[in-house]
Amino acid sequence: MGIDVVRAWPRRHEAVHLELPEGATVGDAVSASGFSTDGVTALAVFGERVEPGHRLRDGDRVELLRPLEIDPKDARRRRARPK
Template sequence: MRVTLLYASAPRTVHEVELDLPDGATARDAVRAAGWPQRYPDTASPDEALSLAVWGRRCEPDQALRDGDRLELLRGLRVDPKVARRERFAGQGARGAGLFSKRRPNSKAGY
């Protein structure tokens, strides 16, 4: 059974390993077979455990894998995406982004 293991240690940096595992192997077995620790060394704190996902859907370490699965190690978010978007929007201004950036002359707001 072939499985691809991915981890993005930093922005624009992705580590990818192709693994040959026995049938019935779990996500935990795949991480161990790659030689990567469950807690990757460059996480924010040593207590922060990484999450696992198969094709972008979260899974438990004891979930069985299938041939061709793509297993991903997920880091925690550093910034809440909603807060980051609000801050970007405040910096651009209400009329500098999105639907309201280009208005037809003499039209109502949002058109």
């Protein structure tokens, strides 16, 4: 089955497409991707947080998540302030 693994930072990203056997887990995909997990605080499939043992389906996108730099509510308030 085809799986994409994505690691993103502000203004750049890395992605790799993998062919994994049926029954593969998120942990299997992360290991096979070759990406470092330094700074990764969570894992997600299409934006939904999952555990490493989560079973994947063909076409899933595994995302390596890093900590938020700013609370999204605060960021929106800053953008909405008059200049």
